[in-house]
Amino acid sequence: MTEKIYPDSGVELNKFVAKNYDKIMNTMSFGLYRGFIKKAIKQMDIQPNNSILDLGCGTGRNASLMAIYLGENGHITGLDVSELMENQFLQKFKGQSNISFKKQRIDQPFDLQKQFDIVFISFVIHGFPHEIRSNVIQNALTHLKRGGIFYILDFAEFDMAKMPAFHRLIFKKIECKYAFDYIERDWKAILKEAGFGHFKEHFYLKNYVRLLKAVKTEK
Numbered sequence: 687m688t689e690k691i692y693p694d695s696g697v698e699l700n701k702f703v704a705k706n707y708d709k710i711m712n713t714m715s716f717g718l719y720r721g722f723i724k725k726a727i728k729q730m731d732i733q734p735n736n737s738i739l740d741l742g743c744g745t746g747r748n749a750s751l752m753a754i755y756l757g758e759n760g761h762i763t764g765l766d767v768s769e770l771m772e773n774q775f776l777q778k779f780k781g782q783s784n785i786s787f788k789k790q791r792i793d794q795p796f797d798l799q800k801q802f803d804i805v806f807i808s809f810v811i812h813g814f815p816h817e818i819r820s821n822v823i824q825n826a827l828t829h830l831k832r833g834g835i836f837y838i839l840d841f842a843e844f845d846m847a848k849m850p851a852f853h854r855l856i857f858k859k860i861e862c863k864y865a866f867d868y869i870e871r872d873w874k875a876i877l878k879e880a881g882f883g884h885f886k887e888h889f890y891l892k893n894y895v896r897l898l899k900a901v902k903t904e905k
Contacts, residue, residue, distance in 0.1 A: 691793075692813075692814060692815055692818070692864070720747075722890040722891060722895065723747075723748060723751065723808070723839070724751055725890065726839050726888065726890065726897045727748065727751045727752055727755075729888050729897060730752070730804070730806070730835075730837055730897070730899075732752055732755035732756065732760075732804065733755070733760075733803075734755070734756055734757030734759065734760055735756075735757060735759045735760055736755075736756065736760050736761075736803040736804055737760065737761045737762075737763075737800075737802045737803050737804070738752055738756075738760075738761070738762045738763070738802060738803065738804045738805075738806060739762075739763050739765070739798075739802040739804070739805045739806070739826075739829050740752070740762055740763065740764040740765065740806050740807075741765055741792045741805060741806065741807040741810065741822065741825070741826065742765065742766055742792055742807055742808070742810035743764030743765055743766050743771070743775060743787070744766060744768075744771050744774075744775070745771055745774040745775055745778065746764060746774065746775035746778040746779060746785075746787075747778075748806070748808050749762050749764050749775070749778075749779070749785060750778060750779075752806070753779075753782075753784075753785060756784065758784065759784075760784060761784045761785070761786075762784070762785045762786070763786050763787075763788060763798070763802070764785070764786070764787045764788070765787075765788050765789075765790040765792055766787070766789065766790070767789060767790065767791050767792075769789070772787055772789055775787045792807075792810070792821075792822055792825060793814055793818050793821055793822060794821060795821055795824065795825065795828075796825060797828060797829075798829060800829070801829055801830060801831045801834070802829055802830060802831065802834060803830075803831060803834050803835070804830075804834065804835050804836075804837065805826040805829055805830055805834070805835075805836045805837070806837045806839070807822065807826070807836075807837070807838055807839070807840075808839040808840070809839065809840055810822075810840075811838060811840055811868070812840050812841055812864060812865045812868035812869075813862055813864055813865065814864060815864055816864075816867055816868075816871070820880070823836075823876070823877065823880050824880065827880060827881050827882070827902060827904070830902040831902070832902055832903075832904070833901060833902060834901070834902045835899055835900070835901055835902075836877070836882060836899075836900045836901075836902065837897060837898070837899055837900075838873070838896075838897070838898045838900070839895070839896075839897045839898075840868070840895070840896065840898075841865060841868060841869050841894060841895060841896070842869070842887075842889060842893055842894055842895060842896035843869055843870070843871065843872065843873065843896075844869055844893070844894060846858075846866065846869065849894075873898060874898070874900075877898075877900045881902060881903060881904035882900035882901060882902060882903060883900070883901055883903040884899075884900070884901040884903070885898065885899060885900055885901075886898075886899040887899070
């Protein structure tokens with residue numbers, strides 16, 4: 687991606703980063719990334735027959751971890767806007783009919799004419815301006831069955847000024863402007879207003895990262 691839609695975003699990737707995304711994440715996290723992602727997905731309690739919508743699915747790395755828990759009637763649909771991510775995703779799941787990809791922007795309203803048991807988004811929503819995040823939340827709500835679960839794996843809420851100096855330096859160096867806003871928001875309150883409830887949290891990496899579970903409560 688050569689021209690960003692949102693100039694200050696860190697989730698709109700250039701071609702080099704998109705092509706080498708998994709390797710870069712492993713290196714930047716000192717090998718910790720796959721470990722806590724794997725743990726988080728295990729804590730999602732995915733059932734064999736679940737249908738899952740993966741927003742901003744990237745290379746399919748998370749989908750491959752979720753697929754472990756699915757039976758033959760379970761299904762994952764990955765959405766992403768990047769052709770480089772699409773190529774990696776399709777290669778990863780070649781021959782697996784229950785895992786599919788759709789090129790789709792998630793920051794604008796869309797309707798797949800289908801509802802899912804789970805909508806999952808990992809380290810994407812923090813990279814949008816706050817006024818755009820409501821579109822992502824509404825897309826999740828639209829595509830969930832009543833009682834379905836929206837899982838957000840992303841930064842937790844914390845005061846950056848209270849971080850140890852080394853961690854604060856890293857966060858400021860690698861994260862985009864929108865992430866600084868994201869960590870200051872009350873996400874349970876935001877999701878409750880949108881039509882979610884029954885929240886549950888799991889924390890990782892010294893409580894700087896959270897898996898937030900939110901259940902669709904509205905019809």
